[in-house]
Amino acid sequence: MLDSKFVRENLEAVDAAMRSRGNFWDKDEFVSLDAARRRVIGELETLQSQRNATSKTIGELMKTGLQQEAEAAKEQVRSINAQIEQLEAERAEAENALDALVMAMPNLPSDTTPYGQSENDNVEIRTWGSPTVFDFAPKAHWDLGPELGIIDFERAVKLAKSRFILLAGLGARLERAIINFMADTHAARGYKEWWCPILGNADTLTGTGNLPKFEDDLFKTTNGMYLIPTAEVMLTNIHRDEVLDAAALPLHYCAFTPCFREEAGSAGRDTRGLIRVHQFDKVEMVKFATPETSFDELEGMVADAENILQLLGLPYRVISLCTGDIGFSAAKTYDLEVWLPSYNGYKEISSCSNCTDFQARRANIKYRDAAAFKGTRLAHTLNGSGLAVGRTMAAILENYQQEDGSVLLPEVLVPYMGGITRIG
RNA sequence: GGAGGGGUGGCAGAGUGGUUGAAUGCGGCGGUCUCGAAAACCGUUUUGCGGGCAUCCCCCGUAACGAGGGUUCGAAUCCCUCCUCCUCCGCCA
Numbered sequence: 458m459l460d461s462k463f464v465r466e467n468l469e470a471v472d473a474a475m476r477s478r479g480n481f482w483d484k485d486e487f488v489s490l491d492a493a494r495r496r497v498i499g500e501l502e503t504l505q506s507q508r509n510a511t512s513k514t515i516g517e518l519m520k521t522g523l524q525q526e527a528e529a530a531k532e533q534v535r536s537i538n539a540q541i542e543q544l545e546a547e548r549a550e551a552e553n554a555l556d557a558l559v560m561a562m563p564n565l566p567s568d569t570t571p572y573g574q575s576e577n578d579n580v581e582i583r584t585w586g587s588p589t590v591f592d593f594a595p596k597a598h599w600d601l602g603p604e605l606g607i608i609d610f611e612r613a614v615k616l617a618k619s620r621f622i623l624l625a626g627l628g629a630r631l632e633r634a635i636i637n638f639m640a641d642t643h644a645a646r647g648y649k650e651w652w653c654p655i656l657g658n659a660d661t662l663t664g665t666g667n668l669p670k671f672e673d674d675l676f677k678t679t680n681g682m683y684l685i686p687t688a689e690v691m692l693t694n695i696h697r698d699e700v701l702d703a704a705a706l707p708l709h710y711c712a713f714t715p716c717f718r719e720e721a722g723s724a725g726r727d728t729r730g731l732i733r734v735h736q737f738d739k740v741e742m743v744k745f746a747t748p749e750t751s752f753d754e755l756e757g758m759v760a761d762a763e764n765i766l767q768l769l770g771l772p773y774r775v776i777s778l779c780t781g782d783i784g785f786s787a788a789k790t791y792d793l794e795v796w797l798p799s800y801n802g803y804k805e806i807s808s809c810s811n812c813t814d815f816q817a818r819r820a821n822i823k824y825r826d827a828a829a830f831k832g833t834r835l836a837h838t839l840n841g842s843g844l845a846v847g848r849t850m851a852a853i854l855e856n857y858q859q860e861d862g863s864v865l866l867p868e869v870l871v872p873y874m875g876g877i878t879r880i881g
Numbered sequence: 882g883g884a885g886g887g888g889u890g891g892c893a894g895a896g897u898g899g900u901u902g903a904a905u906g907c908g909g910c911g912g913u914c915u916c917g918a919a920a921a922c923c924g925u926u927u928u929g930c931g932g933g934c935a936u937c938c939c940c941c942g943u944a945a946c947g948a949g950g951g952u953u954c955g956a957a958u959c960c961c962u963c964c965u966c967c968u969c970c971g972c973c974a
Contacts, residue, residue, distance in 0.1 A: 501931095
């Protein structure tokens with residue numbers, strides 16, 4: 458969430474930023490709600506001050522036995538309280554309205570985020586490798602998987618519903634191999650690994666910006682909990698309501714979890730295969746940093762995600778998302794897109810974002826640096842996929858497929874597959 | 882699931898209705914002393930919001946003692962609900 462004081466004092470700049478993101482917030486409503494709230498608070502606190510002063514004298518009057526005067530003062534406070542009660546209601550109303558408006562506002566884009574309206578305006582930063590060339594007609598992973606007997610789409614529908622996946626035999630093992638390879642690789646590069654709940658409460662989902670605006674994207678339980686759409690939610694909220702020591706920053710965390718997404722509104726998109734499903738595995742990276750270093754940390758995080766693709770030998774490109782395409786909480790986002798022969802193009806496999814203080818303000822994540830400043834400041838949070846496991850499997854199957862329908866395995870995965878070098 | 886006992890400032894720990902945002906101790910920070918350090922001594926030590934001043938410094942007000950509601954002129958202190966921790970019993974991967 459944005460700082461409403463900052464919004465008030467930088468109205469035009471914020472307005473421009475919102476429009477660059479295609480977010481049509483109501484500037485005038487903000488101004489009037491903010492003014493109303495401050496007026497009510499002013500009046501309310503004046504009355505509270507009067508009440509406190511009068512109450513104090515009541516105690517003294519009663520000690521000195523001046524019952525009559527005390528009763529008169531009590532009556533006076535009662536009438537003040539009646540006014541306070543009404544103003545409290547007004548304040549709650551004003552704050553709720555302002556809160557709803559501000560909570561619906563996305564983060565301000567970084568200066569370095571390219572301006573643009575849609576994904577067509579994203580900027581390619583670099584590519585690694587080149588699109589895989591075949592001297593036969595390559596198959597899509599949704600054909601390869603069933604043919605090899607390692608992905609069972611039909612039974613997954615029977616067990617759950619469409620857009621769920623059932624892996625069999627070496628497919629299930631490959632899933633585990635990819636997870637372990639990714640988690641081990643990040644851990645070796647300094648990321649502390651966590652294992653976390655995959656159900657979160659409303660405060661947790663609010664902290665990362667998933668609630669209240671994107672509730673429809675989440676699976677909910679009957680007791681008011683939510684299945685996490687990504688481990689980012691848990692890793693970021695680990696330090697909710699905490700003050701971190703600047704000397705400990707940056708913190709580099711990672712975790713493997715299943716991820717659950719309703720995919721409301723994406724019916725008809727990527728309907729086949731492993732690309733867009735309700736449940737998938739992901740190894741996630743999260744960082745906590747100071748404002749001074751967070752953008753450098755973002756570059757480092759992208760490099761760590763790229764490292765996985767390079768070790769797997771999968772061609773990819775890095776793009777910088779434009780203002781119109783970055784996510785709600787992000788100030789700057791790089792997407793890694795892996796080459797997918799079935800799409801004859803690149804497909805997102807990782808998204809790395811600097812959320813600056815946007816999540817930290819919601820989640821109350823601060824840090825202290827006694828030598829540099831008094832008090833506390835909001836930390837910056839970053840998150841990135843490292844990587845989406847299902848899409849990685851799809852990319853491996855498609856890019857490593859052989860003419861005979863078998864699939865070679867990337868060398869780095871062989872130890873995780875118990876020495877198996879080929880499926881099929 | 883049953884019974885009982887707790888949740889106070891970075892930590893420990895007082896405080897059962899009236900200048901208590903909160904004693905005391907520890908820790909932290911600043912200073913005195915010292916060649917330096919330790920010890921000792923002195924001072925200081927939360928955050929949100931509103932306003933002033935101003936621009937990272939201070940002042941005023943207000944709110945916050947797990948969360949929310951209630952009683953009262955006034956609540957950390959009394960009542961209710963919820964959350965959570967601990968102990969014992971039961972159940973269980």
